[in-house]
Every structure is written in structure tokens, then in C-alpha cells.
Amino acid sequence: MSELSTKAPDPMDIALGAAVRIRRRSLGISQEALAEQCGVSFQQIQKYENGANRISFSRLVQIARALQCRVVDLMDVLDGPDGGTPGDLDLLNRMRTPGALELLSAFERLTPETRSSLLGLIRTLAAEARTAPMKLSA
Numbered sequence: 333m334s335e336l337s338t339k340a341p342d343p344m345d346i347a348l349g350a351a352v353r354i355r356r357r358s359l360g361i362s363q364e365a366l367a368e369q370c371g372v373s374f375q376q377i378q379k380y381e382n383g384a385n386r387i388s389f390s391r392l393v394q395i396a397r398a399l400q401c402r403v404v405d406l407m408d409v410l411d412g413p414d415g416g417t418p419g420d421l422d423l424l425n426r427m428r429t430p431g432a433l434e435l436l437s438a439f440e441r442l443t444p445e446t447r448s449s450l451l452g453l454i455r456t457l458a459a460e461a462r463t464a465p466m467k468l469s470a
Contacts, residue, residue, distance in 0.1 A: 344410055352387075
């Protein structure tokens with residue numbers, strides 16, 4: 333019997349897609365530009381980056397070339413004895429959050445004192461967000 337098409341993406345596909353997204357964005361390459369270099373649509377690149385579609389090996393080689401890296405550089409997080417540590421996969425999943433890369437890049441440029449203050453503020457805001465009731469917008 334065939335699997336349902338509503339099956340959730342495999343965590344490894346999500347992690348590989350996140351690695352592609354991180355590398356692409358770190359180089360300042362748009363999904364459209366990467367898609368053009370690989371001969372696919374930008375929607376296909378979106379699906380790869382979200383883990384919705386698996387990346388074939390030949391396509392992965394094309395993507396790595398377009399991103400000026402080796403295939404192994406994109407797969408490095410998956411290379412542990414059990415396919416990477418849960419922490420590595422969790423980090424890649426978190427880096428998929430919109431704004432995460434920009435926030436990290438800006439955070440790196442701050443002084444240690446400012447980083448500490450900002451981290452305290454973020455922890456306070458996150459704690460408040462967990463305890464605040466959800467508001468429905470009209």
C-alpha cells in the first residue's frame with residue numbers, strides 16, 4: 333500500500349533544506365537566482381528548503397556548486413552516527429524561523445555587554461509571551 337501524500341517531511345530532509353537555506357542566505361543569493369543556476373523554479377527551491385521535497389544527489393551537487401561549497405558542507409550536520417545530534421537538527425530547524433539569520437548576524441556585531449543586556453530583554457519578553465493569553469485579531 334502506498335504512503336499518503338500528507339505525510340510530514342522527514343527531519344533529515346528538513347535539516348538538509350535548512351542547511352541549503354542558511355548557506356544561500358549567507359551568500360546573499362535569492363531563491364530565484366539559485367533556482368536559475370540549478371534549472372528549477374524558485375518554488376522548487378522553497379520546497380527543498382522546507383524539506384517538503386527531497387533533494388536528489390545530482391540536484392544536491394548542482395546546488396552545492398551554485399552555493400560555492402562542497403556537498404559534504406551541506407550534509408555535515410547529518411554526518412553523525414545517528415544522522416547528526418538532536419541538537420544539530422534542532423538548531424537547523426530553529427534557523428528556519430523568519431528573521432533568525434538576520435538576528436544572529438546583528439547579534440554577532442554587538443559588544444559582549446550589549447549582547448548580555450539584549451539576551452536578558454529577550455528572555456523577559458519570551459517569558460511574558462508564554463504566560464500571556466493569546467489575543468485574537470479582528
